[in-house]
Amino acid sequence: MKSSSGLQAILAKERLLAEVAREIGPEGVGKARRDPHARRRPRPCGLTIHPGFGCPNACLYCYVGDVLGKGPMEPRPLSLRGAELSYALLLNPYFVPGRMGTFLAFGAVCDPFHPALADKTLDIMAHLASRLGNPMQFSTKMALSPEIIERLPRGAPICPLITITTFEKASVLEPRAPSPWERLKTIRELRRAGFKPMLFLRPLLPGLIEREVDDIISEARRAGAEGVVVGALRVNKAILYRLRRVGLHKAILRRLKKGGSSISSRGLLPVPSSDIKELVLRAAREEGLMGFRAACCANAFVASVPCTGLCWLRGFCTNCPNRCASSVPDIQGEDIAMVLERAFGLSAQAIRLKRGKLFIRLRDSPKSGLLKAVRVALEVATRRPVILRA
Numbered sequence: 001m002k003s004s005s006g007l008q009a010i011l012a013k014e015r016l017l018a019e020v021a022r023e024i025g026p027e028g029v030g031k032a033r034r035d036p037h038a039r040r041r042p043r044p045c046g047l048t049i050h051p052g053f054g055c056p057n058a059c060l061y062c063y064v065g066d067v068l069g070k071g072p073m074e075p076r077p078l079s080l081r082g083a084e085l086s087y088a089l090l091l092n093p094y095f096v097p098g099r100m101g102t103f104l105a106f107g108a109v110c111d112p113f114h115p116a117l118a119d120k121t122l123d124i125m126a127h128l129a130s131r132l133g134n135p136m137q138f139s140t141k142m143a144l145s146p147e148i149i150e151r152l153p154r155g156a157p158i159c160p161l162i163t164i165t166t167f168e169k170a171s172v173l174e175p176r177a178p179s180p181w182e183r184l185k186t187i188r189e190l191r192r193a194g195f196k197p198m199l200f201l202r203p204l205l206p207g208l209i210e211r212e213v214d215d216i217i218s219e220a221r222r223a224g225a226e227g228v229v230v231g232a233l234r235v236n237k238a239i240l241y242r243l244r245r246v247g248l249h250k251a252i253l254r255r256l257k258k259g260g261s262s263i264s265s266r267g268l269l270p271v272p273s274s275d276i277k278e279l280v281l282r283a284a285r286e287e288g289l290m291g292f293r294a295a296c297c298a299n300a301f302v303a304s305v306p307c308t309g310l311c312w313l314r315g316f317c318t319n320c321p322n323r324c325a326s327s328v329p330d331i332q333g334e335d336i337a338m339v340l341e342r343a344f345g346l347s348a349q350a351i352r353l354k355r356g357k358l359f360i361r362l363r364d365s366p367k368s369g370l371l372k373a374v375r376v377a378l379e380v381a382t383r384r385p386v387i388l389r390a
Contacts, residue, residue: 004329006381007336009098010343013090016097020087020131028084035080037088042376044309045295046103046137047095049085051124052077052110052117057141057177060242061165061203063234063268064109072176075110077120082127089132093344093373096380097132099157100329103299103308104128106138113142122151129155135303137295139163139200141174143182149193157303161200161229161295162187164216166208172246173205180216184223191224198298199289202231204276205243207251213283220289227290227320229298230277234268281318290320300324306383313356313385328383336360336378344374357385365390 021029032038040047054073055064065072080088089095096102106112112121125136130153139161152158164180166173190197199220201209217228235243235252240263243249252271256263259272281291292298293316300307306324311317317324333351336358340346347363358378366374375388 004100004331004335004381004383005098006096006100006329006383007331007339009096009101010339010377010381013095013097013343016131017087017090020083020090024081024083024087028081029087031080032084032087033091035085035088037080037085038091040092041094041372042102042308042380043105046105046135046299046308047089047092048108049104049106049112049124049136050078050109051106051112051121052114054109055111055114057111057174059165059174059177060246061173061205061233061235061239063236063239066236066238066268067109075114075116077117078124080124082123082125083131085124086127086131089128093370094376096377097134099133099135099303100305100381100383101132101134102380103296104134104136105295105299106136107140111140111142112138113140113144113148115142118142118148122148122153125158126153129153129158132156135159135299135305137161137299137302139295140186141177141183142186143178144186144189146189146193149189149195152193152195157299158195159299159302160190160195160197161298162190162197162220162225163200163202164220165201165203165205166212167215167219168212169208169246184219187220187223187225191226196226196302197224198292199225199228200231200295201228201280203233204230204271204273204280205233205248206255206271206273206276207248209276210279213280217280217283217287217289221287225289227292227298227301228280228284229292229295230280231295232273232277233271235263235271236268237263291318292320293318297322308380308383310379310383310385324383331358331382331384336382339378339381340374344370346370346374353384357387358382359387360389362388362390
């Protein structure tokens with residue numbers, strides 16, 4: 001194969017599966033097959049890794065308790081061991097292993113470095129780093145000790161996102177989480193250990209962040225942050241009710257009304273905040289920090305690979321030094337055809353590269369689920385938009 005290491009990695013999945021299967025045995029294989037990581041579709045930031053479920057921090061703006069239906073709770077660790085999680089990912093048809101493969105994002109329904117989960121997270125990271133090598137990213141509000149940081153694997157790129165939302169109202173909005181000052185110390189310790197920590201300024205709380213942004217970014221720069229990743233607030237009725245208790249609901253309601261959105265009790269609704277994001281990004285640049293509209297961009301920068309989210313094509317790029325567009329891998333039509341046949345059992349009728357997009361027409365008519373998985377995997381492997389038709 002002459003082209004992309006991402007395409008080569010798709011073909012390597014079968015060999016890696018066999019190797020990991022020998023390591024975990026039939027019982028481990030069965031556990032991995034039943035786990036959602038074997039089927040989960042990647043989000044824009046990457047494929048989410050859940051080392052546990054639940055969080056006790058009781059942050060008023062948090063959706064985790066609402067999603068899990070249990071409110072603030074002591075996290076329950078994932079039952080899979082690191083090797084079993086690797087096997088589950090290799091089973092996932094969306095997943096591409098390797099440095100040029102799928103980005104992995106730790107968190108979403110837990111804080112991966114809560115004391116109840118830190119050992120599990122480190123076990124998973126160690127196996128993924130040694131066996132698969134995918135870029136990894138984690139977000140946390142925990143105070144990471146030098147001992148925990150020393151245990152972070154060095155065999156694959158790791159992008160730490162340290163979440164800070166507010167100084168002024170942290171004790172009210174995040175009543176059980178470590179203080180922002182402890183998190184700044186975590187940034188300092190990570191930088192001292194050779195990592196490239198990022199300030200994760202999220203969620204952006206209208207009516208509060210506008211008056212705090214300069215102070216938060218300035219303190220993060222002093223602590224050693226490399227950049228700032230912004231993240232919008234998402235709300236439902238329960239979250240809005242909690243924020244009403246601290247007087248932050250009016251600015252949110254105004255933005256929702258202006259955007260023509262109606263809030264529900266179930267789904268999470270993003271609060272329009274493009275103007276606030278731009279305010280934060282300007283403040284970051286003024287402090288000499290990189291600003292990222294998307295978490296995947298920070299992960300790409302740390303790993304020195306093009307962003308899997310194709311953000312430079314989709315309006316999220318902030319022209320960071322990574323220069324994704326200039327490092328898109330070369331691809332050959334015959335290599336695409338080989339991957340389609342060997343990895344997915346599909347035959348290509350025509351393959352064409354036009355204006356940076358990859359157009360593929362198949363001879364077969366596979367199930368729509370397989371088509372989605374093939375398109376996502378090929379977009380990651382080639383770092384190009386893929387238009388796939390049967």
